[in-house]
Amino acid sequence: MAPRTTPTARQQRLGAELRKLREKAGLTAREAGALLGGNQARISNIETGRIPVSADRIRTLACNYDCQDKKLIDALASMPSGRTRHWWEEYRGVLPPGMLDLAELEHYAVELRTAQTSSIPGLLQTVAHARVVFEQSFPPLPPPEIEHRVSHRIKRQAVLFRDSPLPYTAIIHEAALRMQFGGTEVTRAQLAHIMEISERENVTVLVIPFTAGAFPGSGQTFSYARGSIPQLDTVHLDQSHGVVFLDAEAQLLKYRGIMDRVQAVSLSADSSRDFLRSILRNL
Structure with missing residues (x-):
């Protein structure tokens, strides 16, 4: 072979x-x-x-x-997939390999936590919001690739709705929630979508308000994917030049600590929903 x-x-x-x-x-x-x-x-x-x-x-x-x-x-x-062909393979040769690797990571994860300071997590984005995000890529993407990226991002969200849904915690800074990507109507629909999905048992949305001040990891966008055993955990960093995965023991320990510190400065789930409602009312 x-x-x-x-x-x-x-x-x-x-x-x-x-x-x-x-x-x-x-x-x-x-x-x-x-x-x-x-x-x-x-x-x-x-x-x-x-x-x-x-x-x-x-x-x-x-x-x-x-x-x-x-x-x-x-x-x-349990890691070899044999001849199983997953949905993201249809994008191979069309989208960057890192985007496919991210979908694969989320598919096999046991739990996922993400911290976002300047953007809405991909797993919570609406179609309209995602399209605006990709339309702002630099250099500009051709329209067909924008649509491929949007459809890929939306299909990734299936992990939250499958028979055994992925436990997912999204920690989002107030700055990301107040950015009006696509204008008022797109933003209003995006925040309403986050409110709705936060009601699911497997999804927890936590907000970091401006009043929280400085906190570790404030300049990064990262996710922590828990594997079937701790040795197989993975950190995903969202960089402008592409997807980066970290799995060294020291790196995992560092980012577990950062994620815990970020979560500690966040509002509770109930208070976060109230905070989202207040932003929606003022749009």
């Missing part, structure tokens, strides 16, 4: 976790390949996500690496 040319972030993450197990066992890629009945190149391709690896092969590798963490092994063995 020919190696993949563009493995997804999830495939790369699986390979990286297998590499950590190998290095912890003190084995070189050549030694690991010999134990597997293959060669160094095969191990290298598995660890970069360039070739698929089955659940059985993952368990064999874990055994060869003397890994006795059953929860970790089970979690890694």
